[in-house]
Amino acid sequence: MFSPRLSVVTIVYNNVRDIERTIQSVINQTYSNIEYVIVDGLSNDGTLQVIDQYKSQITKFISEKDGGIYDAMNKGLALATGDYVIFMNSGDEFYDNETVAAVFAAAEDADIYYGETEMIADDGSSLGQRRHKAPAKFTWRGFKYGMSISHQAIYIRRSLAEPYDPRYQLSSDIDWIIRAAKKAKKIVNVNRYVAKYLVGGMSKKKHRQSLMERFEIMKQNYGLIPTIFNHFVIAFNLGWYWLKNRRTND
Template sequence: MDQPLVSVITPVLNARASIDGVIRTVMEQSYPHVEHIIIDGGSEDGSVEVIKDHEKRLAYWVSEKDEGIYDAMNKGIDAAGGEWIYFLGADDRFYNKDVLSSLFDERPTPKTVSIIIAKVILPNGKQFKCRFNGSIIFKNTLHHQGVFYRKTVFEGYRYGMIDDNTFKHYKISGDYDLNLKLYYDGAEFIAADTVVAKCGDGISLEGRLSGYLEEILIRHRYVRTPGRIFFDMLTALRFFYKKAIRRRILV
């Protein structure tokens, strides 16, 4: 059975405390056909020294200033040699050593399939099941660490790019842009009943408003019907509801 190469891409910026752990979680995978690519955005906290300690185990790494996380992801995609792309943050870990084997070693994946969706464990310990259906119009129903993309998905597409002419990037919601595009393109997918990762804290609460605004912008990019205004209102309500909950917790 054909065993595809999986490219695991890790964008890094000042993550000295966690970078060693993410390198080891990839190294420990029982699946033999995996490469690890690290794109460091010019860390100044000692992250680069940790990366250098493991560089023989990495397929590629670079440390240089970039335009943000999606710029780093695009660099990783360009460097990737795998048939499948997976993004694993410095604070994230594979759920166990057999995650990739369970997805790519035990079952063939039809060439028509563009994405594989699965489950993740959130920072609060709850399980999140990715869904790829009409509910994605309301909000992003795919967790970044719960999706594997066939590399051909990125042909002619730059991750997180708002405008191809201005080269502006989303701050938070670039994955929603990609996932909504794939949904409207009618991308074929497989839903695996597998927990693939334990997720770190990710983006701080300070960036949440930007995320909701980007969500509305992205929806207007792909949803052409007047009904999108209804979903925009629900997005706004979601923001204010979660803001109120956070204030209540802090009081």
């Protein structure tokens, strides 16, 4: 039976409200071959006290100052020793307790596994499926119209996972996934919800910077002219999405 070791990495800084939900989502998985790594940015709001309650179920833990989210994620990646790695940062969750088992039962020995994501509001209520639905088939070219797979919904063979590029402060996860997907030979859609994503984060608060970084990443991977054209398509799709949903809600 295919049961590779999965490194689950959680990055947290001063998030006492959500960290326990994320930890429980990981430790309650029915799949047993999990290495759990938590990287804390020197929290001082009670987060560390919550983590301490679960220390016997956490494989590796560090708490130290970092240079931002992707620096912290690189620390987590360096600590990971599993066959595969996934980032489930504070506030995010596996979709249910069977998720990891179902992902690896979908197919053996893939380079990347991915699935669908449910969005969650601050109060814990469901906001439904992401606007970018996970594609039926995914290649490295698949992000040219936007990030169609969320960061919490993608399992990458650790040997393909390079460090995050520190040049990007908000959108390095897109670049990271594209680089891994370029090297992947076998990418599997598990055809189920695999993650719950807490809406918000820095990329929403600094939306302009995030968009500029995304444009630069896409330009590097897909070329300048195609990226400009693709952004017209993205703008059209976004406008159509809001118009359609406004009609539905009216």
